Amino acid sequence: MRITCWNVNSLKARLGHVLDYCRSGQTDCLLLQELKLTDEAFPHDEFSAIGWNAAAHGQKTYNGVAILSRHDIIDVAKGLPCLTEDDKADEQSRYIEATVAGFRVGSIYLPNGNPCPGPKFDYKLAWMKRLHSRAQVLFAEEIPAVLGGDYNVMPQDIDCYDPSAWAGDALWHMDSRAAFFSLLNLGYTDAIRAIHPQGAQYSYWDYQAGAWQRDNGIRIDHLLLSPEASSRLKNAGIDKRPRGLERPSDHTPVWVEVV
């Protein structure tokens, strides 16, 4: 069973690429981010026409996450637990979770957090606490969980072509990285790091300044596996091919193979 996460930077703009990816047989489950469309506008018909199921948590213009699969998608839950009064007013669609082929999968679009410091950075760190809370429950219940998506965090210097270019950025800030490592310290496995410890496994290249052509990439899209899932981890990788297509997303798919 392959589970893949992909920030598509608008599902409308990337529908052809996503349908091609589903049809290619490269994955059994897709965790999408940055749909940038409402649930009413979600292209359910196009996916059902190729035999795929979908559960979406969208909003107008910004954010939006979805779970797609050839398998049934059951027990869908949207949003993270609220830890404060402010959390209850959060209307950003950044988390959806469901059960697919016995795995509990979460599609994550973690806030960018720039500029930092500032309210957007505070929101990022608060959101990471809420994710930690949910990850802790899945861990405690010994559920095989795969939490994948755009974490907007570069965990280590090997996850960036040039860390000095990102000094002071929310994606490289020590507080963001510490919050990411607190997820790992719960007992989760960063699948790409586990399979490719040597680094240089990028998932995002900026549209600007020829970043793709120069391979000025960063690794910010991650698949975190609970112990019950990581014990079944067989392989993981990053599929760079879609980043080289016409009108690509600036992110490319990241996948795990679990048995």
Place this chain on the structure above:
DNA sequence: ATGCCCCCGTCCCGGGGA
């Protein structure tokens, strides 16, 4: 240097992304 590029909206600029 916060621009280079890309997407969205009721739209030819500005907000947001990373």
